[in-house]
């Protein structure tokens with residue numbers, strides 16, 4: 001018998017949410033461990049692919065940043081997980097989460113929509129004084145759709161690593 005090669009999985013994780021919620025900042029924080037102030041706004045969607053080796057060394061590659069409407073099914077096809085981001089200081093961005101979730105499911109048509117791994121992410125946790133969405137509201141929505149839930153801050157890094165690790169582990173469990 002030949003030895004099995006070390007498991008290496010490429011994950012396609014889609015990150016969705018209204019413009020300005022912090023999708024790019026979250027990715028940047030995760031990839032580079034820093035907060036970026038100035039960059040071009042992104043509309044709707046980004047996607048990231050991720051390599052996981054058995055040693056759990058992670059290499060991320062970010063690409064995308066196109067208009068959501070023009071992305072089409074090819075963009076979503078084969079997605080392993082989806083991160084839905086809202087801004088805890090922006091109630092409207094929270095209200096849009098269900099729309100983002102159903103758009104994603106419509107476009108990607110995963111084999112078992114009920115079990116598809118979603119992560120709900122309430123970003124800008126550092127802005128407590130202007131909070132508009134309570135943590136309970138976030139939890140309730142996550143519970144309703146059986147999503148993982150984290151409040152994160154791309155600014156101070158709170159929970160960013162934990163959230164991404166969680167969704168990556170849930171996703172890679174599916175392959176084993």
Ligand code: GDP
Pocket residue numbers: 017018019020021022023024025026036037038040041042043123124125126127152153154155156
């Ligand atoms: P995107 O359009 O969803 O990609 O959002 P961006 O990543 O462009 O972020 C929009 C704005 O929010 C930028 O000015 C960011 O600097 C800011 N921002 C993003 N994440 C955070 C955060 O966690 N805390 C705070 N205070 N600001 C953030």
